[in-house]
Amino acid sequence: MLLVVAILKIGQTHEAAHHRDHSGKSRPGYGWAFVKYLAIPDEYRGQGLGSRLIQEAETLARARGYIGVWLDTFEFQARPFYEKLGYQVFGELEGGPNAIPRYFLKKRF
Secondary structure (H helix, E strand, O other): OOOOOOEEEEEEOOOOOEEEOOOOOEEEHHHEEEEEEEEOOHHHOOOOHHHHHHHHHHHHHHHOOOOEEEEEEEOOOOHHHHHHOOOEEEEEEOOEOOEOOEEEEEEEO
16 A cells, blocks of 8 residues: 655745745745655656646645745656646756756746
8 A cells, every 4th residue: 555645845945035025025935936846656657646736836836925836857857747737947957977957947827
Protein backbone atom coordinates (compact mmCIF):
# COMPACT_ATOMS: atom_id res chain seq x y z
CA MET A 1 0.00 0.00 0.00
CA LEU A 2 1.39 3.37 -1.05
CA LEU A 3 0.52 6.11 1.44
CA VAL A 4 2.20 9.07 -0.24
CA VAL A 5 1.34 9.40 -3.90
CA ALA A 6 2.67 12.91 -4.48
CA ILE A 7 4.56 15.64 -2.70
CA LEU A 8 3.77 19.32 -3.13
CA LYS A 9 5.30 22.12 -1.10
CA ILE A 10 4.37 25.72 -1.75
CA GLY A 11 5.57 28.76 0.11
CA GLN A 12 7.07 32.16 -0.23
CA THR A 13 10.50 32.62 -1.72
CA HIS A 14 12.11 33.82 1.50
CA GLU A 15 10.62 33.31 4.95
CA ALA A 16 11.77 36.65 6.35
CA ALA A 17 10.97 38.79 3.31
CA HIS A 18 7.84 40.95 3.32
CA HIS A 19 6.38 43.49 0.92
CA ARG A 20 3.36 45.77 1.05
CA ASP A 21 0.50 45.19 -1.35
CA HIS A 22 -1.61 47.93 -2.97
CA SER A 23 -3.70 48.26 0.21
CA GLY A 24 -0.62 48.68 2.40
CA LYS A 25 -0.97 45.23 3.98
CA SER A 26 2.31 43.41 4.67
CA ARG A 27 2.66 40.13 2.73
CA PRO A 28 5.45 37.55 2.85
CA GLY A 29 7.63 36.45 -0.05
CA TYR A 30 7.91 39.41 -2.42
CA GLY A 31 4.47 38.60 -3.83
CA TRP A 32 5.33 35.32 -5.58
CA ALA A 33 4.61 31.79 -4.36
CA PHE A 34 7.32 29.18 -4.97
CA VAL A 35 6.66 25.49 -5.63
CA LYS A 36 9.58 23.82 -3.92
CA TYR A 37 8.65 20.18 -4.50
CA LEU A 38 6.34 18.38 -6.90
CA ALA A 39 7.09 14.69 -7.21
CA ILE A 40 4.81 12.11 -8.78
CA PRO A 41 5.92 8.45 -8.78
CA ASP A 42 6.30 7.03 -12.29
CA GLU A 43 3.39 4.62 -11.92
CA TYR A 44 0.99 7.53 -11.23
CA ARG A 45 2.11 9.83 -14.06
CA GLY A 46 -0.21 10.54 -16.97
CA GLN A 47 -3.32 10.42 -14.78
CA GLY A 48 -3.69 14.17 -14.22
CA LEU A 49 -2.40 14.13 -10.65
CA GLY A 50 0.45 16.57 -11.31
CA SER A 51 -1.88 18.99 -13.10
CA ARG A 52 -4.36 18.85 -10.24
CA LEU A 53 -1.62 19.51 -7.68
CA ILE A 54 -0.31 22.51 -9.63
CA GLN A 55 -3.87 23.83 -9.92
CA GLU A 56 -4.23 23.47 -6.14
CA ALA A 57 -0.93 25.32 -5.63
CA GLU A 58 -2.21 28.13 -7.84
CA THR A 59 -5.49 28.24 -5.91
CA LEU A 60 -3.62 28.48 -2.61
CA ALA A 61 -1.32 31.17 -4.00
CA ARG A 62 -4.25 33.27 -5.18
CA ALA A 63 -6.01 32.86 -1.83
CA ARG A 64 -2.86 34.03 -0.04
CA GLY A 65 -2.61 37.12 -2.23
CA TYR A 66 0.37 36.17 -4.40
CA ILE A 67 0.60 37.59 -7.94
CA GLY A 68 1.87 34.32 -9.41
CA VAL A 69 3.81 31.10 -8.94
CA TRP A 70 7.39 30.30 -9.88
CA LEU A 71 9.37 27.06 -9.82
CA ASP A 72 12.45 25.45 -11.27
CA THR A 73 13.19 22.18 -13.03
CA PHE A 74 16.14 20.42 -14.59
CA GLU A 75 16.43 19.44 -18.27
CA PHE A 76 15.64 15.79 -17.54
CA GLN A 77 12.53 16.69 -15.54
CA ALA A 78 9.26 18.40 -16.39
CA ARG A 79 9.77 21.60 -18.38
CA PRO A 80 7.23 20.62 -21.13
CA PHE A 81 4.71 19.65 -18.43
CA TYR A 82 4.87 23.11 -16.83
CA GLU A 83 4.81 24.92 -20.17
CA LYS A 84 1.64 22.98 -21.09
CA LEU A 85 0.08 24.45 -17.92
CA GLY A 86 0.93 28.00 -18.97
CA TYR A 87 4.30 28.50 -17.29
CA GLN A 88 6.96 30.52 -19.12
CA VAL A 89 10.73 30.23 -18.85
CA PHE A 90 12.23 33.39 -17.36
CA GLY A 91 15.73 32.12 -16.67
CA GLU A 92 18.14 29.34 -17.45
CA LEU A 93 21.42 27.96 -16.17
CA GLU A 94 23.15 26.45 -19.17
CA GLY A 95 24.46 22.92 -19.15
CA GLY A 96 27.92 21.73 -19.97
CA PRO A 97 30.44 19.15 -18.79
CA ASN A 98 29.22 17.98 -15.39
CA ALA A 99 26.37 20.54 -15.44
CA ILE A 100 22.72 19.78 -16.14
CA PRO A 101 20.65 22.65 -17.59
CA ARG A 102 18.19 24.14 -15.09
CA TYR A 103 15.12 26.19 -16.02
CA PHE A 104 13.19 28.76 -14.00
CA LEU A 105 9.52 29.12 -14.90
CA LYS A 106 6.73 31.43 -13.78
CA LYS A 107 3.00 31.89 -14.19
CA ARG A 108 1.54 35.28 -13.37
CA PHE A 109 -2.16 35.44 -12.56
